[in-house]
């Protein structure tokens with residue numbers, strides 16, 4: 285129920301049993317069925333989600349209702365609308381289960397209490413934020429410098445485990461490509477490899 | 479709020495459980511019904527689907543699974559079973575809202591099972607220290623759900639609890655069910671609410687007795 289979360293924690297910051305107990309008391313565990321939402325845009329994101337098992341995605345919607353996938357969160361990943369979480373403004377993301385999933389939910393009030401109560405938690409969060417920042421820079425770099433073919437190859441290289449679990453149209457949406465463009469790229473690469 | 483909240487109703491097949499389930503179908507909720515008897519639970523589900531076309535409702539495989547999936551858990555069960563149920567759901571309810579409706583009254587309705595200066599709801603909170611236990615609906619009779627508005631006034635439904643956000647959340651839920659939510663205080667106020675309901679039950683019994691003895695007319699005082 286909390287295993288993956290605390291394994292992740294301990295890889296970054298050492299924890300005693302008592303410290304784990306204190307933190308665990310503030311974490312909510314939830315199951316969610318495939319296709320259901322944990323957050324809809326225009327609500328306020330008052331929590332951080334950690335995926336213990338399963339797969340979630342976040343997306344924003346374009347003017348024509350098109351889905352722009354921002355992030356896939358498989359097990360051992362965090363997902364939230366950080367803008368809404370930090371400012372208290374309306375969320376611009378939707379967060380939806382792609383598979384039946386098991387989650388840890390850390391509410392904003394629990395998060396704030398833990399930041400005050402647990403030095404270890406504070407350190408853990410600082411490391412998470414730093415890692416997320418690096419990830420963001422890499423994604424930004426890739427998006428502005430890589431050709432769509434290279435973007436797809438880089439995605440398949442980095443996220444092969446996710447690619448097997450989601451339909452092609454979701455990968456296209458994540459890469460900012462039209463589904464037809466992605467099919468063309470896939471055919472091209474398959475031709476090159478055969 | 480656009481995101482649906484998931485609510486588990488434990489004891490959904492009972493008088494209170496079924497009335498609450500039906501009243502919440504109109505709201506933006508996904509309901510997970512838990513009953514002990516599959517046939518009764520399926521009958522309730524069929525009734526809800528027949529009467530409320532937009533209801534998002536399903537039968538939960540068991541109490542623990544329902545409580546794991548939900549963020550709000552309504553315990554619409556007899557007081558004497560709360561301890562056993564609390565033990566079954568303890569691991570999956572950290573930080574979740576648990577609504578207790580219980581009236582801790584002996585089966586003969588003549589006395590209360592709780593001691594002075596204590597309440598069934600505070601005892602439940604002790605069993606589930608990391609959950610947000612809220613007392614609600616205990617002074618509402620199951621029959622009231624049929625007509626929560628009389629002469630244009632909504633019935634008051636009293637709420638007690640320690641967590642401000644949880645109290646707000648439960649207030650919304652109570653408004654959705656048709657009643658007027660009134661926050662009366664922290665969880666210790668549930669002592670008063672439980673005794674208040676005990677008194678109401680005594681008055682009800684008196685009325686019934688009087689009705690029996692004197693045809694339709696009866697006197698409540700003395």
Ligand SMILES: NC(=O)c1ccc[n+]([C@@H]2O[C@H](COP(=O)([O-])OP(=O)(O)OC[C@H]3O[C@@H](n4cnc5c(N)ncnc54)[C@H](OP(=O)(O)O)[C@@H]3O)[C@@H](O)[C@H]2O)c1
Pocket residue numbers: 488489490491492493494495513514515518553554555556557559562563579580581582615616617618619620621
């Ligand atoms: N009735 C009222 O007007 C009223 C008003 C305010 C508060 N309350 C309080 O609300 C609660 C429910 O009252 P009620 O009148 O609705 O009772 P009820 O009609 O007897 O319903 C009780 C429900 O709990 C289930 N249940 C019984 N034992 C259980 C166990 N060990 N594990 C799991 N589920 C169990 C029952 O399942 P089965 O159907 O399979 O037996 C049923 O669904 C009580 O605490 C009562 O004090 C009642």
